Amino acid sequence: MSEYQYYEFLAIDRPLDERELEQVRALSTRAHITHTSFTNEYHWGDFRGDTTQLVEQLYDAHLYYANWGSRRLVLRLPAGLLGAEAAAPYALEESLSVWTRSGHTLLDFSLSSEDGAEWDFESDFSLSVLVGLRAELSAGDLRALYVAWLAGLSVWEQAEDDEEEYAGEAEPPVPAGLATLTGPQRALAGFLDVDPDLLAVAAQASAPAPRAATVDRTALSAYIASLPTAEKDTLLLEAVLGIAPRPGPELLGRYHATRRPGPHTTIERRTAAQLLDAAHLRRTERTRRLTEEKAAAVRARALEVSRARETRLDQLAQGSERAWRDVDQLIGEKKAGPYDIAVTLLTDLREIHARAGTSGDFEDRVGALRATHRGKPSLMRRFDAVGLPNP
Structure with missing residues (x-):
């Protein structure tokens, strides 16, 4: 380390x-x-x-x-x-x-x-x-x-x-x-x-923090005039010799200190x-508040996702037969990506048939798909993973 x-x-x-x-x-x-x-x-x-x-x-x-x-x-x-x-x-x-x-x-x-x-x-x-x-x-x-x-x-x-x-x-x-x-x-x-x-x-x-101090030139002039002459001479001498080349900030700070209220x-x-x-x-x-806000955000997101899914299912239900044809076409491509999309469509169709009271029809059609494509083990594993019927 x-x-x-x-x-x-x-x-x-x-x-x-x-x-x-x-x-x-x-x-x-x-x-x-x-x-x-x-x-x-x-x-x-x-x-x-x-x-x-x-x-x-x-x-x-x-x-x-x-x-x-x-x-x-x-x-x-x-x-x-x-x-x-x-x-x-x-x-x-x-x-x-x-x-x-x-x-x-x-x-x-x-x-x-x-x-x-x-x-x-x-x-x-x-x-x-x-x-x-x-x-x-x-x-x-x-x-x-x-x-x-x-x-x-x-x-x-x-x-x-x-x-x-x-x-x-x-x-x-x-x-x-x-x-x-x-x-x-x-x-x-x-x-x-x-x-x-x-x-x-x-x-x-x-x-609250005070506003930036403004310098009253008359008051500052009076303050400097009140300083002992020997002290002012020392400040100028040190500035000339480079010992304290900036007497201005010190004098200004001391002036503000005389007019500044305490903490x-x-x-x-x-x-x-x-x-x-x-x-x-x-x-x-x-x-606690952050936890509640995070939980509320999660619930809102879940509700948003649920509503979006319901809308999608409603639209899919209007053309369910086309969706079944899409499943056949996707499986026919014999690729992992299309398989995944086909399985997603089938899970949506399962819910659509359940809502319509035609789950038996869905099971028959999935059984027919399994019989037709049983020689595709990658597809069958995907069917099993999402619990599609296996008569």
């Missing part, structure tokens, strides 16, 4: 310099490496570098997955855009870790493989699909963090531990818009294998046990 591992890194806020590029190239001779990206696949062996350290020091995003089930996404954001204290309530050992390093907040979304789990040869993930989460989180959209928390609950439910352990675990603040996730957020839910029923019941306590919860915060119970009930009801 061949193993497969995929590694991808992106440098977003600033490209790697030549010294850093050489440092990364020393870790792999087969990877595709540029000043802003690193991509490699392994069908044997392992990556020699420390992936966590690479994100802490050089890259802003990292994706890893293996066909035995392990998955990992690490995002690095300036702490001024998302502080660790804002992300920490969503952290669970099974799905999300949060820490800080050198003025950055690091978010480690992960799904570990379990012993005995089936290997996954179908999944194919790309960092380009998930990296949009970084911009969303920078703008204060915390839905990705709540999705990660739900992923941890999904792991708990699969483990089938004592539910009483979850009664004391309260959900973190519920962000708005859980019922209408963005593309990157939906991709994260799939990446972390979040139970869709659990996500649906969690979204019941989530307010919205319309009901009392639920426990993990309550959410898991609600998801189980929803899943059970959804399964």
